[in-house]
Amino acid sequence: MIKAVLTGHSKGLGLGIAQSLLARGYPVLGLSRSIHAELQKQFPTLLQQLPVDLAEHAALQELLAGEALPEFMANATQLLLINNAGLVSPIGPLSVQPASDISRSMQLNVTTPLVLSAHITQLLKVDQQLRVLHVSSGAGRSAYPGWSVYCASKAALDMHAQATQLDKLEQVRIFSLAPGVIDTDMQAQIRDTDEALFPNKKRFEELKSTQQLSSPKQTGERLVDYLLSPKFGSLAVDDLRSH
Numbered sequence: 065m066i067k068a069v070l071t072g073h074s075k076g077l078g079l080g081i082a083q084s085l086l087a088r089g090y091p092v093l094g095l096s097r098s099i100h101a102e103l104q105k106q107f108p109t110l111l112q113q114l115p116v117d118l119a120e121h122a123a124l125q126e127l128l129a130g131e132a133l134p135e136f137m138a139n140a141t142q143l144l145l146i147n148n149a150g151l152v153s154p155i156g157p158l159s160v161q162p163a164s165d166i167s168r169s170m171q172l173n174v175t176t177p178l179v180l181s182a183h184i185t186q187l188l189k190v191d192q193q194l195r196v197l198h199v200s201s202g203a204g205r206s207a208y209p210g211w212s213v214y215c216a217s218k219a220a221l222d223m224h225a226q227a228t229q230l231d232k233l234e235q236v237r238i239f240s241l242a243p244g245v246i247d248t249d250m251q252a253q254i255r256d257t258d259e260a261l262f263p264n265k266k267r268f269e270e271l272k273s274t275q276q277l278s279s280p281k282q283t284g285e286r287l288v289d290y291l292l293s294p295k296f297g298s299l300a301v302d303d304l305r306s307h
Contacts, residue, residue, distance in 0.1 A: 066292075067091045067140040069133070069184065071118060071176065072149030074100040077199065077243060080284025081146055086110050088288070093136045095127070096149065112136065118149055119172040124179060134187055143192060144291060145184055147177035147221070148199040152214050152253060166213055173217035178224055181238070188235050197291050198225055198240040202303065205242070209263050218242075226300040237297030241290065243283050244305045 068085050072078035073094030082100075085092050086107040094100070099113040114132055117123045127133070137143055150173045154165035181196050188194055203211055204218025225240035286304060290296060 065091075065140050066142045066144065067093070067136065068144040068146060069093045069095065069136065069180070070144075070146045070148060071095045071180070073113070074098045074103075077280045077283055077287075078146075078148040079103070080280035080282070081148060081287055082111070082284075083281060084284045084288040085144075090144075091136075093132070118176045119151065119168040121171060121175075124171075124176055128179070128183055133184065137184070137187055137192070140192060143184065143188070143194045145180060145194065145196045146199065146291070147180065147197065149176070150199065150217070152211070154213055155210050155254070157210065158212070161213065169213050170217060173214070174220045177221060181224075181228070185233070185236055192235065194236045195291060195296055196225075196228075196236065196238040197287075197296075198222075198238070199287075200240040200242045200301070202242050202244075204240075205301075222301045229297070229300045239297050239299065240301045241287065242303040242305075243287055244278055244303070 068090055070078060070082055070085070070092055073082040073092065074096040075098075078094075078096070079100065082092055082094060082103065086103070089110070091110050092107075092112070094111065094113045095116050095118060096113070097115060097117050099115055104111055104113060112132075114127070116127055118127075151169040153169060154161040177198055184196075185194060198221040200221045201214070201218040203215045204220075204222050207215055222240045225238045228236070228238045283304070290304065
């Protein structure tokens, strides 16, 4: 049986991924600050939701100490871990970056994916396989002014996948995938940012006005297709737009 643990499942790309997995009949454990009531009504037996703020260290530690993950994993033959949750803030140069925003972003964007990947690997039984998908970004491969924290966090996911592949774990396949530019709340936040803090703002406004943003649902479908395909893990880092 294939089961999926998905962070940030209640909106944006995470919701698109959750909808695709559930529609295919795969049980999902969604980890997010909020639950999605309508999705729960639609998939009452396949969806489990655990409200947790993964940007908080204490909340992550409480999750690791609890039974939700091992109980969900118990009868799976293949487990999917999709590290999707992320923050783009703080936006701006070092001179305006609040320490609390830096800490929350690095906790959610880097610490949580790395910790969950290791923790779930250590919970695996001998007959279980794990596929880890880091939702990365082109910002992890190209630097943007005002995005030093976000770029660094996504680059960390790419390097984590590359280094983990070198460990050659028999039960684990890992991949860091940039999904492209998607029409989500994060994009709205970027467009609302002062251009003085993010000089590339106009480019993202043009992507929206010219309808070049992909939909979360369509991107979620394509991402799940890739996640379940035989080629998953043949590369450590890739971009969904190239497929």
